Amino acid sequence: MKAFTQVSGIVAPLDRSNVDTDAIIPKQYLKSIKRSGFGVTLFDDWRYLDPGEPGQDHAKRRVNPEFVLNQPNYQSANILLARENFGCGSSREHAVWALDDFGFRAVIAPSFADIFFNNSFKSGLLPIALSAEVVDTLFKRCAEDAQYSLTIDLAAQTVSDTQGWTQQFDIDPFRKHCLLNGLDDIGLTLQHSDAIKAYEAQRAKTAPWLFA
């Protein structure tokens, strides 16, 4: 997993609640063999005016100029701002992969769906829950300034802008530790390699047919 320490960048305001995983990445793309490359079809139904299929040249499709990510200043945004219950719906990890592949490092919303929240950490995407009032303030600032940027400092657990505005956020200490150090579940489990090997050696004595 990518380490997450400090991230600064433009905030793309997606003013919707209940953004579901089907909206984030529609089902036809799940036939893909990659964990990457979903960025171009992130929010496919909102972003394009014509229907999309896997394998086609998405650069040739008709884009919806109204959609926030199609506005020139948000092409390089790396923080997404949305309303409550972000990521609801199915368990597809492709939703996280699509946000990550587009370039987002963090999503700020008042609340997240459970599965999406858990999946996020597996790709080093930081979901930050801030109160509905604070999120509302951020939407207003984005409306006033198309280049509105934030800095997220994970060690200090703060979100701040260049005008001196700062807000604390909560994160589970274990998850914070993993993100700061770029540890994934696999990396952590591999720290117990000796225990796994010892288990195997013992088990091979009592149930040798399992290791044939």
Next chain:
Amino acid sequence: MSGKTLYDKIWEQHVVRSEEDGTALLYIDRHLVHEVTSPQAFEGLTLANRQPWRTSSMVAVVDHNVPTTDRSAGIADPVSRLQVETLDKNADSFKLQYFNINDVRQGIVHVIGPEQGATLPGMTVVCGDSHTATHGAFGALAFGIGTSEVEHVMATQCLLQKKMKNMLVRVDGELGVGVTAKDVVLAIIGKIGTAGGTGYTIEFGGSAIQSLSMEGRMTVCNMAIEGGARAGLVAVDQTTIDYVKDRPMAPKGEQWDAAVAAWRELTSDDDAVFDKVVVLDAAEIEPQVTWGTSPEMVTGVNSAVPAPADFDDAVKQNACSNALKYMGIEAKAPMTSIQIDKVFIGSCTNSRIEDLREAASVIKGRRVANNVKLALVVPGSGLVKKQAEQEGLDKLFIDAGFEWREPGCSMCLAMNADRLEPGERCASTSNRNFEGRQGAGGRTHLVSPAMASAAALAGHFVDVRSF
């Protein structure tokens, strides 16, 4: 202190280490792999410069995307084809035991695991697929996992898990003639509901379960997930051991004897305490047909379609009226009045040799009804197909007007070319009747192989016992 359940025993045998909060690092003995949920996991391994921990634990097969018609032309859909070719490549570069599209042993992952003896009693078995529960029929702890967990198992041979609670579903007495394992599990889901097993591992027991063949037990455990449980289990007995003996990957010689001795312990202790016990009377179970868009929306074939008012709470009333609308059927209509367009006999629930024998036995010289546009028989594996052909079942089906296909998942989820068109109604031996599952707008009724066969011949649902 009370005794241990079968689940407790298998769990304890696989804990590598535990955290204070009860999270365990659980060792995985068998990792089954198919083409849809594995490519990103293999890619992840490669990107992280990791090697699989123990490739000998892995068995790979293509099943979801493969065509069931003539395969010499290859796969028409390029996206499906690439997914299949990717597993070809990964299996080759990681040197995995692999059954490719041309291998006679190729088939649905949950059919070929047991068939090859890759699934053994007492194992922990995982696969990036929710119907991994099937393998619990062998007294193995088997459950489905997501793609990140697939990669985790590849890299570490372990999973981080918290222990589930224990549920016993006991089916006492004897099943009536014409009532099968599929009817048993549909009746169980009708009773406990689709979320009834959430948070539990279900052990299926009682005399009716014990008298089932391994094929029947697999059908029951397969659908544990449709009852909300990630894993289902059946205790090991002589039936289990007889099935496993002489399978290609089963232990041989002295190891066989040692294994059998260990497997005999794989039952719940008499004084084991379950967190929940559900009891059904086998004699009361009728052939089942689902009427709605969730497996719990099921009834006996001689009953009528329910009406929203038959349910107590508003959520269920609403679900009922939505389902009736989607399914295009009227409340109170007899189930036997429902006409069908297509029939699908196959899937990891019901595509084993016993299922095909059961479906073929109903034919008795009759032909598929005129209103049935397509009746598909898709064997679960190349070996099941071969065996059926040796027994002459293919001729019975073909002469009656069924199509006899190559093995794979096929119209269970319609990821290949086999699918329902919008509005078409299907009698299906698969496991999910969700909206659009067999094709956008398609309508699925879940039944046993015998009931599917009878429906094909009658053109509508019919009680196979009076057929």
